[in-house]
Amino acid sequence: MASYYRSKSPPCIDETLAQFRQMVPRSAPDTLVGFLAEVFKASPEERERLLKNEPSNNVKQVYLYSLYRAGLSDETQKYAAANQLTALLDKLQAGRVPTLEAVRPSAIPGDNDALIGAYMASGKTVFIQRILENYTSAEDPMVSDALRMAYMMSKFGNTLTPKGRDDVMTKAACEKYQCKADSQKFRRLLTLASAFWSTQSLSAKDEGIKTTLSDFFARDARLKDLLAAEQAAFGNYMTAIMLIATFKDKREGADQDRTYELMNKSASIYEHFGTGKEAFEPFISLKK
Incomplete structure (x- = not known):
């Protein structure tokens, strides 16, 4: 189809x-x-x-x-x-x-x-454009959160959760957007997340979608910067997850203990929708 x-x-x-x-x-x-x-x-x-x-x-x-x-x-x-x-x-x-x-x-x-x-x-491609235009009127924090959920969905499926981690992102999103009091904002977040996840996934095999998606973010400086920030944050998250897995069951010495603790902290902040800067400040501490 x-x-x-x-x-x-x-x-x-x-x-x-x-x-x-x-x-x-x-x-x-x-x-x-x-x-x-x-x-x-x-x-x-x-x-x-x-x-x-x-x-x-x-x-x-x-x-x-x-x-x-x-x-x-x-x-x-x-x-x-x-x-x-x-x-x-x-x-x-x-x-x-x-x-x-x-x-x-x-x-x-x-x-x-x-x-x-x-x-x-x-x-x-006007149909794809309409899907993406939802981002234009969304505020910065919601755009960032939706992109983050989309990246996690693409990598880890509907649970948004890597193997070995607690399933916290959906609950954190629900709490942040007060889904039980008023579901409108939460449903907007999910709609934005599914928009990016689905178009990005389909773009791998469809040039029309790929070009439309790329052009949409390229011509909006605000969205372009937010996307770049979330791409970087997701890359840092994947690094943190790799280090957590490496040192989870076997650590040798204080340095590896410290690395494990800092990466766990980073991953948790990211999963609870802290900013990329907040989440990955431990990387800076690790390098000192």
């Missing part, structure tokens, strides 16, 4: 849907919805081919969601009526779910996924 826009090959869609039919029924995945919404909007022929004679009720629901997000009002109404999906359509309308054209990610991580799906269908 990720490379569909290069060939616009129908078998690519068919294979994706065949895999989805084998999955346990669940809510419509945003990436697939964004992908199909763009396909339905761009190609009436492909839309007609896919909508007719679909055997899976789960896929039919995805189709309805995709038609709705494509902004195809008449087609959405007809498909809902023909497939006993009017209750789902009523729910979408009541929830004021935006069409793909109106999506500007802010505090809903799934919006990033929908726009990535649309990019996969079209190759239009």
Whole structure:
């Protein structure tokens, strides 16, 4: 699906849907919805081919969601009526779910996924640009924290935690942004983090995303500096983790004991969203 826009090959869609039919029924995945919404909007022929004679009720629901997000009002109404999906359509309308054209990610991580799906269908980098533009209005501390979470997610998965370390980052982020009192800021942080993580991951095999991501940060001096600072901090964190692992079970002498203590302190400050300077001052002490 990720490379569909290069060939616009129908078998690519068919294979994706065949895999989805084998999955346990669940809510419509945003990436697939964004992908199909763009396909339905761009190609009436492909839309007609896919909508007719679909055997899976789960896929039919995805189709309805995709038609709705494509902004195809008449087609959405007809498909809902023909497939006993009017209750789902009523729910979408009541929830004021935006069409793909109106999506500007802010505090809903799934919006990033929908726009990535649309990019996969079209190759239009404007969808990637919209994902990244969320950073433009974010304040410096939130930008830095989101980038840090993205780097940790890329390296260590959804737990943001290296082997042997306590799982503290998600809890620390929740506390810092008071997620239990008001989840809006926390969800904004997660949306920003997923934006950078997903686009950076996809950029490894997609030149369009790679160029868009690079250009976006290059032309904004504020964001460029914040990104450089977090890149450096993550590099220092990885060094700290390596030294912690090296000296965890076997240390010889006071110097190695001191190194282990200082690196543990650095890693902990970093994991609790201290600034890079605060976290890695122990490196300076270590060199003295």
